[in-house]
Amino acid sequence: xxxxxxxxxxxxxxxxxxxxxxxxxxxxxxxxxxxxxxxxxxxxxxxxxxxxxxxxxxxxxxxxxxxxxxxxxxxxxxxxxxxxxxxxxxxxxxxxxxxxxxxxxxxxxxxxxxxxxxxxxxxxxxxxxxxxxxxxxxxxxxxxxxxxxxxxxxxxxxxxxxxxxxxxxxxxxxxxxxxxxxxxxxxxxxxxxxxxxxxxxxxxxxxxxxxxxxxxxxxxxxxxxxxxxxxxxxxxxxxxxxxxxxxxxxxxxxxxxxxxxxxxxxxxxxxxxxxxxxxxxxxxxxxxxxxxxxxxxxxxxxxxxxxxxxxxxxxxxxxxxxxxxxxxxxxxxxxxxxxxxxxxxxxxxxxxxxxxxxxxxxxxxxxxxxxxxxxxxxxxxxxxxxxxxxxxxxxxxxxxxxxx
Numbered sequence: 152x153x154x155x156x157x158x159x160x161x162x163x164x165x166x167x168x169x170x171x172x173x174x175x176x177x178x179x180x181x182x183x184x185x186x187x188x189x190x191x192x193x194x195x196x197x198x199x200x201x202x203x204x205x206x207x208x209x210x211x212x213x214x215x216x217x218x219x220x221x222x223x224x225x226x227x228x229x230x231x232x233x234x235x236x237x238x239x240x241x242x243x244x245x246x247x248x249x250x251x252x253x254x255x256x257x258x259x260x261x262x263x264x265x266x267x268x269x270x271x272x273x274x275x276x277x278x279x280x281x282x283x284x285x286x287x288x289x290x291x292x293x294x295x296x297x298x299x300x301x302x303x304x305x306x307x308x309x310x311x312x313x314x315x316x317x318x319x320x321x322x323x324x325x326x327x328x329x330x331x332x333x334x335x336x337x338x339x340x341x342x343x344x345x346x347x348x349x350x351x352x353x354x355x356x357x358x359x360x361x362x363x364x365x366x367x368x369x370x371x372x373x374x375x376x377x378x379x380x381x382x383x384x385x386x387x388x389x390x391x392x393x394x395x396x397x398x399x400x401x402x403x404x405x406x407x408x409x410x411x412x413x414x415x416x417x418x419x420x421x422x423x424x425x426x427x428x429x430x431x432x433x434x435x436x437x438x439x440x441x442x443x444x445x446x447x448x449x450x451x452x453x454x455x456x457x458x459x460x461x462x463x464x465x466x467x468x469x470x471x472x473x474x475x476x477x478x479x480x481x482x483x484x485x486x487x488x489x490x491x492x493x494x495x496x497x498x499x500x501x502x503x504x505x506x507x508x509x510x511x512x513x514x515x516x517x518x519x520x521x522x523x524x525x526x527x528x529x530x531x532x533x534x535x536x537x538x539x540x541x542x543x544x545x546x547x548x549x550x551x552x553x554x555x
Contacts, residue, residue: 180534180535181238181531181534181535182464182468182530182531182534182535184460184464185461185464185465185468185527185530185531185534186234186531188457188460188461188464189233189461189512189524189527190230191457192457192458192461192511192512192513193226193229193230193512193520193524195454195457195512195513196222196226196512196513196514196520197219197222197223197226198420199434199438199441199442199513200218200219200222200434200438200513200514200515201215201216201218201219202420202421202423202426202441202445203423203426203433203434203438203441203515204217204218204219204426204433204434204515205218205219205421206426206427207426207427207428207433210427210428218434218515221515221517222515222516222517222520224517225517225518225520225521226520226524228521229520229521229522229523229524229525230524232521232524232525232528233524233525233527233528233531234528236525236528237525237526237527237528237529237531237532238528238529238531238532238535239532240528240532241532241536242476242477242480242529242532242533242536243476245296245300245480246300247300247301250293250296250297250300251297253293253296253297254293254294254297254322257286257289257290257293258290258325258326258329260277260284260286260289261286261287261290261326261329261330261333261334262329262333263277263286264276264277264286264333264334265333273334273335273336274333274334274335275287275334275336282517283517283518284518285516285518285519287330287334287336287339287340288339288516288518288519288522289518289522290326290330290339290343291339291342291343291346291487291522292483292484292487292522292525292526294322294323294326294343294346294347295346295350295480295483295484295486295487296480296483297319297322298319298322298323298346298347298350298351298479298483299350299476299479299480299483300476301315301318301319301322302315302316302319302350302351302354302475302479303354303474303475303476303479315354316351316354316356316360316364317360319347319350319351320347320351320364320367322347323343323344323347323348324344324371326340326343327340327343327344327371330343331375335379336507337372337375337376337382337506338494338506338507338508339507339508340375341372342487342490342491342494342508344368344371344372345368345486345490346483346486346487346490348361348364348365348368349482349483349486350479350482350483350486351364353478353479353482354475354479384399385399385504385505385506386504388400388403388504388505389403389501389503389504389505392404392407392501401431402430402431402432402437402505403498403501403505405425405429405430405431405440406425406430406437406440406499406500406501407500407501408425408429409423409425409430409437409440409441409443409444410440410443410444410499410500412424412425412444413443413444413445413446413447413448413450413451414447414448415447415448415449416446416447416448416449417443417444417445417446417447417449417450418444418445418447419445420445420446421445422445423441423444423445424444425440425441425444426441426444434514434515435509435514435515435516436495436498436499436507436508436509436510436514437498437499438510438513438514438515439451439454439495439496439499439510439513440499442454442513454513455496458488458492458511461488462485462488462489462492464530464534465481465482465484465485465488465489465530466482466485468481468485468530468533468534468537469481469482469485469533471534471537472533472537473536473537477533477536477537480529480533481529481530481533484526484527484529484530485530487526488511488523488526491508491509491510491511492510492511494506494508495508495509495510495514496510511523512524
């Protein structure tokens, strides 16, 4: 009798092969394409930050690798948060209470920048010793989280679409107002607002609501440009930057020189000439120009292809998400990446007025890199949960009551 009980217990225990099989299934649940392209972008970004900043660092008496060491630290931090933290944290736990707290804290931080000395004429950073924090980078994704948490209610209350979308629009206006008035950062504010409008549209808001929100946003954008003459000069200048090549058009003119000198195959890694004090912000907003100058048209197209793969995976994750919250959260994060990449590249090639938008995962900037990688971690978690729910083996185990 005792032998029979022992045999039953042994049979109930999962074998080593079953445990190994379960682990393999968990590894397959990870979206390896998204993970791989993200890591590839980060590594490529580190290479280009070193190349774009090394000359200027040496000329100023610093070590050539100063900027890339700092960027490498934030890359390691961001990748750790992405893989160990956010990809394993259930996105359903981002409750409305937690979201409201995050909104409050980020709004305070975006106002607190006025307490610190401006950098290059703009108050956008909170200095923490040798480090700095750019709260507007956090604001984009906190706004996405708030919008997803608010708009998901349309799934349970489809007959009342006005209130949730109106709340999202008002909160977006608050964020935009703070970022524009205090930080004078129209580009980040525009990305935040456009992302919010995309999420409102995809949540099922009425045509009248969407038209009203778009009209109000456009009017606000025009007003912000008219009230600040330098913004209007930038807008009018980008069509013919050579008309003021030593003034307002200088940065774009140098960018165009870098793009054309790269040719098809480029000058070679580290061989950019325009980064030698000719092209301002070579490692930041205009790093794509250095990429094309050193790696040519082929290098530039390969980088664009990697960014497109990342956006495609984000859209695919949004489409496969099992609830409206996951769908909206994924599409909001993906929209931020897409808009920021599109605007940055458009600025560099002269198709959009010059504005301070970094290229995700490539440009130098610690806050941007860490926050972007954390956002990818959220995408990985949404993807993982979608795959778990759609995996027939998982469903079979759930019905048998053996594991969950």
